Amino acid sequence: MKLKNLVNILDDELQPEQFRDYCPNGLQVEGRPEVLKLVTGVTACEALIDEAIDWGADAILVHHGFFWKNERDEVVGMKKRRLQKLLTHDISLLVYHLPLDAHEIMGNNVTLAKLLGITTTGPLDPRERRPIGNIGELTRTLSLSDFAEHIEKVLGRTPLVISGGDHPVKSVAWCTGGAQSYIQLAIAAGVDVYISGEISESTVHTAREEGIHYISAGHHATERGGVQAFGAWLQENYKIEHRFIDIANPV
Ligand SMILES: [Zn+2]
Structure with a gap:
């Protein structure tokens, strides 16, 4: 598949123009014009790029790319x-951040x-045009x-x-990644537990004093789903070979 077509397909599906994001979405680094082998991963770290080179990938699709707001230019x-490794090996980098969190069928959430x-x-x-986190219910009530x-x-x-009391868990709010501050939205929604990836010192006090359980389930661990779903979807529907490469990260 032509790189141009791949970018168009992903842009059509993920609609990055609908988000106010902290990084550019879409094609961040341009490589060779034809894409047959696609690596997906959570973050475009050097270890992921090395593995993509070893596998002979034409392009890499990630959730966390480059050029973040406030990073030095x-x-x-x-x-x-x-960048040198990507450019030397002519590998494209495709990045979708918030659009990949929010996608209704293949997104991280x-x-x-x-x-x-x-x-x-x-x-x-509910005030967001394209909401990122969700609320929902477990099929049965569980202890924390x-x-x-x-x-x-x-x-x-x-x-x-972090326990917010002795109540069991049935209603849940969640938002993948570093969305611990959204605990305020979960409190407003009145759910039993809020799940995100990371945690701040203050999240502990908020959970305890507002009576909501908080679970920090890992930024990396909660954001592996979106790129994998998109990679599998591309492999199934287009002539692209896909491989997800998990570079372990304890946070
Ligand atoms: Zn993230």
Whole structure:
């Protein structure tokens, strides 16, 4: 497939123009014009680029790319090495950040819900035009520790659990990645537990004092679903060979 077509297909599906994001979405680094082999990963770190080179990938699709707001503009150090490897090997970098969180069928939030057995009932922030997190329900009521155990089994990572009281868990709000501050939206929604990837010192106090459980399930661990779903979808519907490469990250 032509790189141009791949970018158009992903842009059509993910509609980046509808988001106010912290990085450019779409084609961030242009490589060769034909794409047959696509690597997906969470972050365009050097280790992922190395593995993509070894596999002979034509393009890489990630959730976390380059050129973040507030990062320095100069191409030095880590940024130089990453870009140099991509350009030397003529590999494209495709990046979708918030659009990949929000996508209704293959996004990070819906794929996480599927893994955890949550039925989505609505958006976490109904004021947003394209809401990122969601609220929903478990099929049956669980104790907080049973739910945490379930998350550990499914994601392969022990979550950090902050108890907000002795209530069990049925209603859930979640937002993948570094969305711990959205706990305020979860409190407003009145759910039993809020799940995100990371945690701040203040999240602990908010959970305890507002009476909501908080589960920090891993930024990396909660954001592996979107790129994998898109890679599989591209492989199924277009002439593209896809491979997801997981570069472990404990956060
Ligand atoms: Zn993220």
